[in-house]
Amino acid sequence: MRKLLLGLFLIALLPLACQRQLQQDATAYKKNVVHGVVLSDDYDVYLDQIIALQQKFPIENQQILRFPVKIHVVNPLLNSELRDEDFSEALNFLNSNFISSNIQFDFVKEGNDYIYSERNVDHFYKSANVEEFFTKKTYDENAINLYVFDDYKDVIGYTHYPVLNLNRIFISKVHLQDPAFVHEMGHFFGLLHTFEKEITQQSDVSDQNCGSNGDKICDTPPDPFGASFIEKDCSLFGEYHDKSGRDYRPNLNNFMSYYGSCRTQFSPQQQDLMYFIAKVIKHPKMRVRV
Ligand SMILES: [Zn+2]
Numbered sequence: 168m169r170k171l172l173l174g175l176f177l178i179a180l181l182p183l184a185c186q187r188q189l190q191q192d193a194t195a196y197k198k199n200v201v202h203g204v205v206l207s208d209d210y211d212v213y214l215d216q217i218i219a220l221q222q223k224f225p226i227e228n229q230q231i232l233r234f235p236v237k238i239h240v241v242n243p244l245l246n247s248e249l250r251d252e253d254f255s256e257a258l259n260f261l262n263s264n265f266i267s268s269n270i271q272f273d274f275v276k277e278g279n280d281y282i283y284s285e286r287n288v289d290h291f292y293k294s295a296n297v298e299e300f301f302t303k304k305t306y307d308e309n310a311i312n313l314y315v316f317d318d319y320k321d322v323i324g325y326t327h328y329p330v331l332n333l334n335r336i337f338i339s340k341v342h343l344q345d346p347a348f349v350h351e352m353g354h355f356f357g358l359l360h361t362f363e364k365e366i367t368q369q370s371d372v373s374d375q376n377c378g379s380n381g382d383k384i385c386d387t388p389p390d391p392f393g394a395s396f397i398e399k400d401c402s403l404f405g406e407y408h409d410k411s412g413r414d415y416r417p418n419l420n421n422f423m424s425y426y427g428s429c430r431t432q433f434s435p436q437q438q439d440l441m442y443f444i445a446k447v448i449k450h451p452k453m454r455v456r457v
Pocket residue numbers: 201202203350354360
């Protein structure tokens with residue numbers, strides 16, 4: 168037990184250490200923003216440390232963790248079609264996909280916030296200053312802050328890895344009830360893409376080093392980045408081989424892939440990692456008020 172407490176104490180210090188280091192360099196800030204960006208060295212190292220602790224102190228009895236969610240509607244003047252019940256449906260959708268991870272979400276009692284800005288998701292994504300300016304006033308540090316946008320150009324949504332401990336998720340309203348939203352929440356709880364690192368280096372399809380290669384999760388098979396697929400029956404279009412000529416056999420159903428509407432599930436090990444991060448890193452910092 169003492170060992171466990173020491174481990175939890177050490178991991179509680181990790182975000183602080185990383186945060187301080189990152190704040191010294193403003194350009195490092197965006198390196199941790201997720202979506203279509205290469206994994207930063209900071210998070211790579213941090214995640215290795217988290218996984219090592221998780222293996223040492225696995226959480227056996229997973230009671231359901233509840234997280235309050237504060238909605239921020241960006242550009243509500245143009246947003247004539249978004250109704251409160253849309254958010255309820257979005258939350259139900261999220262809860263149905265996270266119940267097997269023992270994580271659930273509730274609205275904060277205070278209700279929604281409105282940010283009057285004509286900027287879209289891309290504007291926030293591309294500028295740390297824009298994000299900071301429009302979020303700092305009403306940011307609720309005891310909740311997950313969900314920013315819903317009327318509009319986007321290329322970026323449908325993004326969030327921050329837990330290294331920064333910024334509890335913010337940004338999503339365009341048309342994606343509130345599709346796998347992209349669940350995917351972002353997966354990143355929020357620390358998961359990498361199933362194709363991570365395949366972008367820059369062709370990985371080995373064999374399962375050796377699965378804990379440190381790719382997404383560092385052993386029950387998600389290696390996934391070639393940018394593979395074509397047939398959405399109707401969720402199968403790969405064409406064949407993809409690693410450098411030794413072995414076939415890639417990715418799971419097209421995994422939420423952390425890019426296989427569109429085929430994405431319907433997290434793997435058991437992804438669920439365990441999210442739960443560990445939710446409990447040890449995220450949850451103690453949020454006052455549960457629901
Ligand atoms: Zn992503």
